[in-house]
Amino acid sequence: MRTKIEVRNLTKTFASDKGRLPVVESVSFEVRDGEFVAIVGPSGCGKSTLMNIIAGFVAPDTGAVLIDGAPRTKPSSKGILISQQGSVFPWLTVRENLMFGLNGHGPANNMEIADHYAGIVGLKGFEDSYPHELSGGMLKRAELARALVVKPEILYMDEPFSALDALMSLRMRNELLRILAKERHTVMLITHDVEEAIHLADRILVLSPRPTRIQATFEVPFPRPRRVSSSELQEMRVAILRELGVDRDELGS
Amino acid sequence: MQVKEALPSLAVIAALIAVWWLTVLATHSVIFPTPWAVVTGTLELLKDGTLWRHIGASLLRVGVGFGLAVCVAVPLGLWMGWVRGAYQTLNPIFQILRPISPIAWIPIAILWFGVGDASPIYLIFISSVFPMVVQTTVGVHTIEKRYLRAAENFGVSRRTLFKRVVIPAVLPQILVGMRIGLGVAWLVVVAAEMIALHSGLGYMIMDSRNAGNRYDLVIAGMIIIGLIGLSLDGIMRLLEEFKWVRWRYAH
Numbered sequence: 001m002r003t004k005i006e007v008r009n010l011t012k013t014f015a016s017d018k019g020r021l022p023v024v025e026s027v028s029f030e031v032r033d034g035e036f037v038a039i040v041g042p043s044g045c046g047k048s049t050l051m052n053i054i055a056g057f058v059a060p061d062t063g064a065v066l067i068d069g070a071p072r073t074k075p076s077s078k079g080i081l082i083s084q085q086g087s088v089f090p091w092l093t094v095r096e097n098l099m100f101g102l103n104g105h106g107p108a109n110n111m112e113i114a115d116h117y118a119g120i121v122g123l124k125g126f127e128d129s130y131p132h133e134l135s136g137g138m139l140k141r142a143e144l145a146r147a148l149v150v151k152p153e154i155l156y157m158d159e160p161f162s163a164l165d166a167l168m169s170l171r172m173r174n175e176l177l178r179i180l181a182k183e184r185h186t187v188m189l190i191t192h193d194v195e196e197a198i199h200l201a202d203r204i205l206v207l208s209p210r211p212t213r214i215q216a217t218f219e220v221p222f223p224r225p226r227r228v229s230s231s232e233l234q235e236m237r238v239a240i241l242r243e244l245g246v247d248r249d250e251l252g253s
Numbered sequence: 254m255q256v257k258e259a260l261p262s263l264a265v266i267a268a269l270i271a272v273w274w275l276t277v278l279a280t281h282s283v284i285f286p287t288p289w290a291v292v293t294g295t296l297e298l299l300k301d302g303t304l305w306r307h308i309g310a311s312l313l314r315v316g317v318g319f320g321l322a323v324c325v326a327v328p329l330g331l332w333m334g335w336v337r338g339a340y341q342t343l344n345p346i347f348q349i350l351r352p353i354s355p356i357a358w359i360p361i362a363i364l365w366f367g368v369g370d371a372s373p374i375y376l377i378f379i380s381s382v383f384p385m386v387v388q389t390t391v392g393v394h395t396i397e398k399r400y401l402r403a404a405e406n407f408g409v410s411r412r413t414l415f416k417r418v419v420i421p422a423v424l425p426q427i428l429v430g431m432r433i434g435l436g437v438a439w440l441v442v443v444a445a446e447m448i449a450l451h452s453g454l455g456y457m458i459m460d461s462r463n464a465g466n467r468y469d470l471v472i473a474g475m476i477i478i479g480l481i482g483l484s485l486d487g488i489m490r491l492l493e494e495f496k497w498v499r500w501r502y503a504h
């Protein structure tokens with residue numbers, strides 16, 4: 001399958017009070033069209049910086065990101081970033097949020113498209129609600145729907161569900177898989193939750209501590225739907241955690 | 254507000270009035286009025302219609318001066334908040350002008366605008382425009398980056414960015430600025446009217462003192478000023494209930 005995202009030798013160093021702080025060090029990888037790649041790494045390792053560079057919000061010091069073979073210089077609606085804190089506009093209703101990214105359609109059609117995606121993520125009946133009237137899980141659904149409305153080719157997800165409780169996070173994972181089965185997107189997911197990565201991804205990149213490099217790559221060949229409790233998946237989980245520096249005793253198994 | 258919650262403050266007001274009354278009686282003051290004298294004085298002003306005329310004149314000046322200030326401050330604040338160069342150029346000037354008491358402007362206002370209505374309107378404008386510019390600018394500066402990033406991500410036009418993100422995000426701060434601005438405007442109008450004018454609550458107070466030491470009317474004027482100021486602030490608070498700013502106060 002053809003390459004969708006090519007990350008070529010990215011480095012990024014931030015200036016701090018104590019001098020230069022290298023955050024990302026020569027990271028290179030490729031993501032195929034329609035592939036789901038998860039990136040796991042210890043907290044503070046520079047995962048988010050890496051994602052911000054790939055999504056076009058931060059310029060790298062060296063290296064390049066190519067989308068469909070063309071260098072990316074700034075963010076575009078071809079790839080939508082969904083972050084942990086969320087960015088659903090609190091001053092707009094769910095419908096207005098969903099219609100936000102739609103330029104150049106008739107207003108009537110806009111509303112139709114927005115309501116269609118509200119339905120897909122299970123927000124039917126909440127189109128006129130304001131974000132502060134929604135629960136955390138519903139807010140995530142709205143964010144996901146707002147991204148889907150513009151038909152992006154790539155979803156960049158930076159710890160999208162980590163602010164939710166365990167049950168809601170699991171529910172959102174299944175919801176995401178259900179939607180992805182319908183509309184094939186290329187997805188890059190950043191997470192600290194190894195189980196989430198194994199549950200969702202086709203391939204998992206493990207990052208080292210700062211300055212971050214790709215330390216290991218795991219193919220996840222298991223068919224979906226996956227049972228995270230199955231022995232093969234648990235074995236992979238242990239292997240990934242060991243890469244992250246967690247030994248068997250700490251795992252308690 | 255519940256009646257129960259208002260009870261303590263009503264009790265304090267009643268106690269203050271009682272102390273005032275007893276003090277006047279005990280000291281046999283001939284100039285300082287009793288609360289009852291203030292009430293009869295107010296009724297007298299109401300009957301001959303002068304009170305309404307003065308209130309109307311003061312409110313009109315505040316309305317015009319404050320309205321002009323809003324029209325200037327909001328676009329200027331948005332511009333200064335959005336364009337770095339504008340902020341760097343104008344902010345130092347505003348920081349110098351802002352602490353100058355509006356009272357200090359009175360001689361210049363008279364010089365430029367004479368002793369008509371234009372002088373107090375100018376003073377109100379100059380005193381309420383700065384807090385509103387500052388609040389609006391701060392509002393733009395404190396828009397959370399994640400919202401601007403989302404807008405950038407969706408590649409919306411500049412027009413949509415302003416209409417759908419910047420202005421709605423800043424609106425609650427603009428309202429805060431307007432509350433402060435209107436409060437200052439009301440303070441200033443009374444001060445401005447004490448000089449060289451022939452109408453308004455400030456004039457009424459000075460005139461009552463000068464024309465025969467009518468301190469009952471002086472105090473009546475003060476209390477009315479307080480009550481109107483309270484109502485103006487209450488009206489501004491009502492604006493916070495609007496749906497486009499309610500998100501800020503939810504949770």
